Amino acid sequence: MSETMAEEKYKFEQNFSFTPLLNKTPSFLQNKASLELLMKWSMLGRISVQYYSFDQSFYPYNSRNFALMFFKDPQVVSHLKKMTAGAWVPLDSPLLCVDVEVVPCSRVSMDLLDPIYYCRQILSPSGNVVKCFHDLYPDYDELRRALQEEESEHYDVIGREERGEFLFRIFKHLCLGGELCQYEDTIAPYAQLTKLIYKDLISVQKDPQSMGISVVSTVLKVCAQDETGSCYPGRGDEEQTFAYLIVDPFKRHVCLFYHCYGVGSFTL
Known part of the structure; x- marks a missing residue:
């Protein structure tokens, strides 16, 4: 235009x-x-x-x-x-x-991520992110795979509507990181910073x-x-x-x- x-x-x-x-x-x-x-x-x-x-x-x-x-x-x-x-x-x-x-931006709690926490194929009982093989990335895991690969058997753990939410988008951006990202072994750092950023950026009312x-x-x-x-x-x-x-x-x-x-x- x-x-x-x-x-x-x-x-x-x-x-x-x-x-x-x-x-x-x-x-x-x-x-x-x-x-x-x-x-x-x-x-x-x-x-x-x-x-x-x-x-x-x-x-x-x-x-x-x-x-x-x-x-x-x-x-x-x-x-x-x-x-x-x-x-x-x-x-x-x-x-x-x-x-x-x-x-979409309607969430006021982090329970959006609960399905990931409950999926033992993504997070182990100890809370560690499950590692997996990838043709291109030597250090790959089931969390990133579920976030970005539709053919992943765990992609549907998070529904289409939830994936559109701003809260989830922040979480995904942090999990994928930058060009030389050193990925976390647990989900906690991603979730904690997601919560802080979301709280900084979003206004709510009671x-x-x-x-x-x-x-x-x-x-x-x-x-x-x-x-x-x-x-x-x-x-x-x-x-x-x-x-x-x-x-x-x-x-x-x-x-x-x-x-x-x-x-x-x-x-x-």
Whole structure:
């Protein structure tokens, strides 16, 4: 879609303005134990979060317009970086359109992962991840196999609906890691950091009558394009290169959670 077409499509819709919240940092990027895990998984220095405030009411039906306005806002563009040769550099061409996928986000507990814990073909009774043979990867296991190979006999342990949830996506991203990932022998580190990241990024509210907790955030998986095609969060089709917008409609805050696959930093 050309820039002109994109502007024509949305000219009668809301125009959002965004302001960077430069002093806001998620706790998982300040916690030494979390940073050490990200370094071990070859994600340190390649995974990050940016926070912004915005000036109008957000409605989920307007998600695509919101994402387009976000990536065309000068305050946002001036802070966006892409990974080139292992270094974050400014974008060098204007963004013309944005692919947007609305990501289900309803879970308020980690019980989504219970089927994995109960599957003895994935986790042994001692809690260790079961190793397995793979033609390409010498250090492979049944957890990664169940997460990404549909032909795995354990792929259906997690249902299709659950796999779409943002909580599960974070867990999967961490389990697969970066290019030089040193994989864990147990599931606990993946689950613990998943919980911390999810808690950092998602906003919830309590119903005063039922006292139940529900998610109020809207999560959008985004991919921005310039005149040559996909350019942010990266070029090419790599599952571990991702970007999500997480919108809090009440605070009018949005965070950009992103990762570019490759070799992570070796120092904190």
